[in-house]
Amino acid sequence: MPNPAGMDAQVRQRAFQFLDDLRAVHGNALPREVLAQGFEFEGTRVPLMGPQGIFKPAVLDSMPLSITTVPVNPRKARPYEDTAGEDGVIHYKYRGTDPSHPDNVGLREAMRRQVPLIYFVGLVPGRYHAEYPVFIVGDDPADLAFRVQVDDQRVIAPAEAGVAESAATGLREYITVAAQRRMHQEEFRARVLMAYRECCAVCRLRHPELLEAAHILPDRHPQGHPVVPNGLALCKIHHAAFDRNILGIRPDLVVEIRRDILQEEDGPMLRHGLQELHGHGLVVVPRARELKPDPARLEERYQTFRQAG
Numbered sequence: 424m425p426n427p428a429g430m431d432a433q434v435r436q437r438a439f440q441f442l443d444d445l446r447a448v449h450g451n452a453l454p455r456e457v458l459a460q461g462f463e464f465e466g467t468r469v470p471l472m473g474p475q476g477i478f479k480p481a482v483l484d485s486m487p488l489s490i491t492t493v494p495v496n497p498r499k500a501r502p503y504e505d506t507a508g509e510d511g512v513i514h515y516k517y518r519g520t521d522p523s524h525p526d527n528v529g530l531r532e533a534m535r536r537q538v539p540l541i542y543f544v545g546l547v548p549g550r551y552h553a554e555y556p557v558f559i560v561g562d563d564p565a566d567l568a569f570r571v572q573v574d575d576q577r578v579i580a581p582a583e584a585g586v587a588e589s590a591a592t593g594l595r596e597y598i599t600v601a602a603q604r605r606m607h608q609e610e611f612r613a614r615v616l617m618a619y620r621e622c623c624a625v626c627r628l629r630h631p632e633l634l635e636a637a638h639i640l641p642d643r644h645p646q647g648h649p650v651v652p653n654g655l656a657l658c659k660i661h662h663a664a665f666d667r668n669i670l671g672i673r674p675d676l677v678v679e680i681r682r683d684i685l686q687e688e689d690g691p692m693l694r695h696g697l698q699e700l701h702g703h704g705l706v707v708v709p710r711a712r713e714l715k716p717d718p719a720r721l722e723e724r725y726q727t728f729r730q731a732g
């Protein structure tokens with residue numbers, strides 16, 4: 424008879440390794456079908472997520488392996504405000520309203536025994552960001568929610584050995600705030616890339632691993648929100664060229680290259696990658712009107728480009 428506590432820990436460690444490997448291939452926006460498929464553990468398939476938010480694979484005894492927040496539909500409000508705010512604590516809603524539903528009981532046991540879990544955040548339909556390990560650090564029955572924090576220690580001493588050092592020192596709050604920022608950035612990137620059909624708006628390059636979400640107006644600007652109308656999907660070179668005012672985009676979506684760059688002579692990257700774009704329109708823009716780049720933000724950004732030339 425295997426030791427159930429030992430096996431529980433092994434499955435969790437294997438799940439974290441599996442996610443490390445997936446992120447090396449897919450980056451931080453993991454396809455749902457790969458997560459639902461999971462990995463093999465001693466001849467048994469272990470999915471990482473299921474149809475419900477709180478998920479325990481059959482191979483585990485009683486405590487869940489993961490919790491999931493569904494992607495936001497940009498046209499609808501999020502059903503649960505799981506990731507709202509950046510106060511160093513994630514509020515994760517119970518399953519339903521019955522505190523003694525087995526899923527809720529399982530998470531309470533995970534809290535008592537301080538086992539590490541995975542937190543999946545839906546970025547866009549079918550794509551999830553994984554944060555791990557996370558720990559259930561509190562239970563708010565009045566709010567029908569658990570309090571969740573992220574840690575960087577994957578193996579935590581059993582509860583009877585005392586509170587994890589990171590929990591005692593406030594380090595988890597700091598790690599959780601950083602994780603919440605990462606999630607918001609990933610969400611912005613995924614939404615912008617989806618709106619631009621995973622193409623660079625300037626050159627149509629189709630490799631998501633070479634694409635980024637550029638801000639039209641920067642983060643620090645009062646209108647620099649991480650929303651699709653303030654974004655552009657650009658490949659890394661065009662993103663850098665846009666940020667450094669080598670490439671500008673007029674409010675009528677025509678690309679301009681800075682005058683001094685147009686006069687340079689160099690190899691094919693300069694010629695095809697920059698100079699030949701001058702005067703051409705963006706090749707990909709979102710189809711939905713409310714996702715198109717905002718002309719007012721483009722105008723303001725274009726004036727900065729003009730001043731740089």
Ligand SMILES: [Zn+2]
Pocket residue numbers: 623624625626627628657658659660661
């Ligand atoms: Zn490009």
